[in-house]
Amino acid sequence: MAGRGRTRRCPSAVIWQTSPFLPALLLTALACAILGVHVWRHRPAPGVGPAVGSFIATAGWNACYAMELSSANYSAQLFWANVQYIFISATPALMITFALIYTGRGALLSRGVVLALLIEPAITVLLAFSSEALPWLRTGGEQLLVDGVVMVSWSYGTYFWLHTIYSYLLMATSTVILVPVIMRSPHLYRLQAGAVVLGVMAPWLANALYVLRYSPFPNLDLTPFSFFFYAVSVGWALTRLQFLDVVPIARDSVIEDLQDAVLVIGLNGRVADANPAAERLLGLSGSELIGLRTADLATQLATALDPSVPLPTEHEVAFGEAPDQHVFELRLDEVHDHRGAPRGRVAVFHDLTERKLAEEERVRSQRLLAAGELAAGIAHNLNNILVGILAPARRLQDGETGELARDTGTIVAAAERARDLVQRLNRGGDAESAIALEGVDVAAVIGEAVEAARPRWEDAAGKRGVAIDLTLEIEQVPPARCDRTGLHDALLNLILNAADAMPEGGNLTIGTCPQDDCIAVRVMDTGTGMDAETVSRVFEPFFTTKVDVGTGLGLSTVYRSVMRWGGDITIDSTPGEGTTFCLLLPVSEGDPVTPEKPDTGPITPTGSARILVAEDEAIVAMVLSDTAQSLGYEVEVFGDGAEALKRLSRGDVDVAVLDLGIPGLSGDEVARQAREHNSRLTTVLMTGWSIEPEDERMRPFDFLLQKPFDGQQSRTVVERAVAMSRLRRPERMEPS
Secondary structure, eight states: OOOOSSSSSSSOOBOOOTTTHHHHHHHHHHHHHHHHHHHHHHSSSSTHHHHHHHHHHHHHHHHHHHHHBBBBSSHHHHHHHHHHHHHHHHHHHHHHHHHHHHHHOOOGGGGHHHHHHHHHHHHHHHHTTTTOOOOSSSSEEEEEEEEEEEEEEEEEHHHHHHHHHHHHHHHHHHHHHHOOOOOOHHHHHHHHHHHHHHHHHHHHHHHHHHHHTSSHHHHHHHHHHHHHHHHHHHHHHHSSSSSSSSSSSHIIIIIITTTTTEEEEESBEEEEOOHHHHHHHHHHHHHHTTTTTTGGGGGHHHHTOOOOOOOOOOEEESSSSTSSSSSEEEEEEEOOTTTTTTTEEEEEEEHHHHHHHHHHHHHHHHHHHHHHHHHHHHHHHHHHHHHHHHHHEEEEHHOOOHHHHHHHHHHHHHHHHHHHHHHHHHHHHTTTSSSSSEEEEEHHHHHHHHHHHHHIIIHHHHTTTEEEEEEEOOOOOOEEEOOHHHHHHHHHHHHHHHTTTTTEEEEEEEEEETTTEEEEEEEEEEOOOOHHHHHHHHSHHHTOOOOOOOOOOHHHHHHHHHHHHHHHEEEEETEEEEEEEEEEEEESOOOOOOOOOOOOOOOOOOOOOEEEEEOOOHHHHHHHHHHHHHTTEEEEESHHHHHHHHHHSSSSEEEEEEEEEEESSSSHHHHHHHHHHOTOOOEEEOOOOHHTTTTTGGGGGGEEESSSSHHHHHHHHHHHHHHHHHHHHGGGGOOO
């Protein structure tokens, strides 16, 4: 940097003079000092220390040059010229330090580098104050009178030019470090870094003009004056652009590499900043995004970023169409400057797509698990039901029973319970809560459950060579408020568990008695019993102490049913002695409901009729065919919907019983097309699905035959259908 020299001594007393340049120099020194104080308030922001040092150096340089121009005698001018080199030599080192720290390269400033940066300023100051003995920095100076002001024209030595080259190299390096920040930063940061670079360039351009003798004011160093532009540009960056509040290094290290898309929106509603993730998300380059109005973005995004949206806010935004659609969580908040004043809004888009897919997969897994639990529960109940079907049926088949009425009754009751179970499933997840509670004869249900479980507690035990003695202690009790099938299943579960708990045989006692406002039903066994820990967990789903037997759902089902009825259940168990389950059932206010007994009497045919059955399940088709033939009607069976429709097109069928899911052509479509050609045809929908009366598929049908059905139910529906057909076509309904 340019300096001064001397050739002769001058009086040491200071002779003061006025100079027109003093106000500008002092004003610049004051501005730089104020900026230094202002920047100091931003510590510990990156680069604050070197920035404050550079402001102090420029302020000192200006103040010392003002003192030089205010002195008229040579010795005073030489003194202030020497003091200036303290600040002149420090400025380049401070600027390179600031550039490195500001752009995130502070790690390069090792102790050795810092010491190296201090060596040149120390040598320069030493040579400045030793110029008489060592004229390497300046070789002399000559006083001149310029427009009434005494000034000095300095002559320079070899070291001066080395110092100048070194200073310019440091300043050029600082500029090179800052320029890439300008080139890759959005508009806001480009203005920040650009303002600083232009402010730094001005003094060094002025210094070059002075050193090379191209200054329009000979012998006047314009460098201190040019620091005024430095102060103005950096001051603008500080006050208007929040220079040092949000520095580019923070953006480079955080926002640039952030996987979330980030948009900064100014108060004018335009995009002020966008990171690469936002560019990829919106399919626009940074130059296309910066300055773009949010209203010009995609509709859903423009709505989400509308200035009227209250802040802060979070909601989801979807981009694209399935299956390539991506879902983002949008977080929108205000951006404030260091004084807390709003400067705009920041929108952060966090990709939720993978999390959403994972959640959907988890839901699917949970549904599969729930389906598995449901299947396990169904299997458990059906297995119990099948005991009451298979064992008596096998005895009937083998001719080993003398209790024909008892075994057939057990089979029918088990089949009816299976039907009830299927109907519950058809009603959906709230099936149990939808079942109406009624007055139930507890003693009658106990008898049915005992008979249904007889193959386990009597037959299976007998085959093992042991005996389970059953004792019934039934007292007179009022009807219980529950559902009959649910109570039967609960008692069946308790009886089967009791039988399993007595592998060596024992006593099974079932009793009833009034207890307070409830009905107590006790199932007692003399089996293995349970410890306290097992008792505490016995009603948990899937908890079981059996090995390779059961699902662990029986007692949890019992507990859930009793709780739904408004009752309670208790357990008293001692290891090695046995267990007592006590069901406390609420009392019904009405009389017990007696299940209807089907009319199994002989049916007298009332006329001839031709009936078509469309059913692909051979057993179901056989039952219907036998029912219709027993009534004296002619029956034709088809296993394909298209074939059935072809037969119906002849127009001589009176009643068509059509399965909804028959292959070839659905039952409702067969009925619709058949009735277009034969409006007198009577149609019956047969299905295992739960069909509501308002279902569109019911429109072409006159009657519904819900699976599973027994002979009496199918006989009733067929008779009603034939009766309707007779009304529609009386000429075909002559008695046989």
